[in-house]
Amino acid sequence: MKNIWTIAKKEWHYLFTNPLGYIFAGILLxxxxxxxxxDLFLIGQxxxxxxxxxxxxxxxxxxxxxxxxxxxxxxxxxxWEVILTTxxxxxxLIAGKMLGVGMYLALVVGLSWPVAATLALxxxxxxxxxxxxxxxxxxxxxxxxxxxxxxxxxxxQSIVAFLSSTVILLVNSLLGQExxxxxxxxxxxxxLTAVSLNARASMFTNGLIEIGxxxxxxxWILIFSILSVLSLKARDK
Amino acid sequence: MYxxxxxxxxxxxxxxxxxxxxxxxxxGVVGLLxxxxxxxxxxxxxxxxxxxxxxxxxxxxxxxxxxxSTEYRKKIGYLPENNPIYPTxxxxxxxxLIANLKGIDNPKTEIGKVIVxxxxxxxxxxxxxxxxxxxxxxxxxxxxIMGGAxxxxxxxxxxxxxxxxxxxxxxLIKSLAKDRIVLFSTHIxxxxxxxxxxxxxxxxGKIVLDEAPSKIKNLEKKxxxxxx
Numbered sequence: 001m002k003n004i005w006t007i008a009k010k011e012w013h014y015l016f017t018n019p020l021g022y023i024f025a026g027i028l029l030x031x032x033x034x035x036x037x038x039d040l041f042l043i044g045q046x047x048x049x050x051x052x053x054x055x056x057x058x059x060x061x062x063x064x065x066x067x068x069x070x071x072x073x074x075x076x077x078x079x080w081e082v083i084l085t086t087x088x089x090x091x092x093l094i095a096g097k098m099l100g101v102g103m104y105l106a107l108v109v110g111l112s113w114p115v116a117a118t119l120a121l122x123x124x125x126x127x128x129x130x131x132x133x134x135x136x137x138x139x140x141x142x143x144x145x146x147x148x149x150x151x152x153x154x155x156x157q158s159i160v161a162f163l164s165s166t167v168i169l170l171v172n173s174l175l176g177q178e179x180x181x182x183x184x185x186x187x188x189x190x191x192l193t194a195v196s197l198n199a200r201a202s203m204f205t206n207g208l209i210e211i212g213x214x215x216x217x218x219x220w221i222l223i224f225s226i227l228s229v230l231s232l233k234a235r236d237k
Numbered sequence: 238m239y240x241x242x243x244x245x246x247x248x249x250x251x252x253x254x255x256x257x258x259x260x261x262x263x264x265g266v267v268g269l270l271x272x273x274x275x276x277x278x279x280x281x282x283x284x285x286x287x288x289x290x291x292x293x294x295x296x297x298x299x300x301x302x303x304x305x306s307t308e309y310r311k312k313i314g315y316l317p318e319n320n321p322i323y324p325t326x327x328x329x330x331x332x333x334l335i336a337n338l339k340g341i342d343n344p345k346t347e348i349g350k351v352i353v354x355x356x357x358x359x360x361x362x363x364x365x366x367x368x369x370x371x372x373x374x375x376x377x378x379x380x381x382i383m384g385g386a387x388x389x390x391x392x393x394x395x396x397x398x399x400x401x402x403x404x405x406x407x408x409l410i411k412s413l414a415k416d417r418i419v420l421f422s423t424h425i426x427x428x429x430x431x432x433x434x435x436x437x438x439x440x441x442g443k444i445v446l447d448e449a450p451s452k453i454k455n456l457e458k459k460x461x462x463x464x465x
Contacts, residue, residue: 006337078321086338087307
């Protein structure tokens with residue numbers, strides 16, 4: 001556990017001693033707020049549903065950008081060779097990376113609180129829906145992170161990790177949308193919706209905290225974390 | 238006594254190490270020589286547990302070792318080729334990271350010790366990316382010896398250094414080898430002759446020479462003969 005925390009602290013520290021962490025968080029929140037508040041008074045509803053819609057789309061680009069170098073850069077520079085010859089194993093390394101970047105993403109999602117506070121001031125929002133929205137956005141960010149870390153573990157080129165993660169996440173998001181999934185036969189439509197991260201997260205932003213979706217997110221995060229560990233171990237082959 | 242016995246390593250169908258065996262005493266500098274692609278880096282990676290051998294054993298004082306075990310990794314220090322370290326960290330941050338990962342009980346004292354041993358007191362607050370290559374090597378060595386490593390494995394530690402830095406790093410390696418084993422690879426034959434107590438020449442995955450440099454009349458000639 002100590003090793004996981006050591007790596008997590010290193011990742012966290014890196015994101016806050018590097019302009020990258022501030023730039024990405026700043027741009028994400030700025031664009032999400034700008035798009036949300038631009039339409040808020042036209043819609044006339046005190047709810048964050050549209051905010052999360054914008055946020056989750058932006059995160060499908062933002063999270064891969066933050067996570068692209070998590071393993072790929074270590075491989076490229078050779079630092080993973082130093083780290084993995086200290087008393088730390090691959091599971092601890094991946095868990096530490098996930099925890100460090102995951103805490104950063106939780107902070108970024110948490111920084112959406114002024115939106116919630118503003119809505120509470122000007123209207124009567126549904127607080128259950130708001131809490132669900134925060135939870136859904138965090139789970140979605142962590143699921144995006146797990147996939148992005150896995151893609152980063154497959155290469156030593158961070159740009160390859162970024163592009164492949166973004167494409168997969170955008171396709172996953174698009175195929176889960178009613179307009180696209182609805183064009184397929186019902187069985188395929190059901191599968192596409194079931195594996196769509198955004199479709200799952202939208203249940204939370206609607207205020208529905210469903211156990212099945214919680215299990216889905218946890219499973220997704222675990223599966224891609226395990227795949228990342230296996231990918232690191234494959235250096236022996 | 239550190240003993241390596243019949244180590245074999247394959248990548249797919251290609252056998253890179255073909256039954257490497259040797260023994261090392263508790264201190265001194267041992268040079269690992271060989272042409273490019275001979276298997277030096279792979280052997281070092283196996284010895285530090287970054288790669289797992291397909292066959293063979295490693296033992297320390299006759300006790301068989303699992304190279305991925307925490308106990309073993311606490312006893313070894315490793316400086317890979319090109320000395321990869323985090324450029325945006327300061328020297329002290331990097332040493333703290335390694336100290337924490339090595340599970341050192343009193344990291345501040347240990348960092349203070351290696352800073353003195355490796356002569357990096359003046360640069361501890363500096364970012365690694367701002368250091369000269371010589372100082373970067375010293376930082377890498379400081380991280381490697383942390384925790385009182387008894388076996389130091391250095392992959393081409395003088396590559397890319399200027400002549401003054403090379404002399405400094407050689408002196409540092411010699412001083413570090415007083416109470417530990419230093420196994421280091423190099424392409425520079427005069428360097429191997431100058432600082433090593435013993436030479437291991439590896440070619441095509443096999444040890445083809447194991448001798449004290451003083452007993453080899455013409456190392457360059459021997460190298461060409463045994464590796465051609």
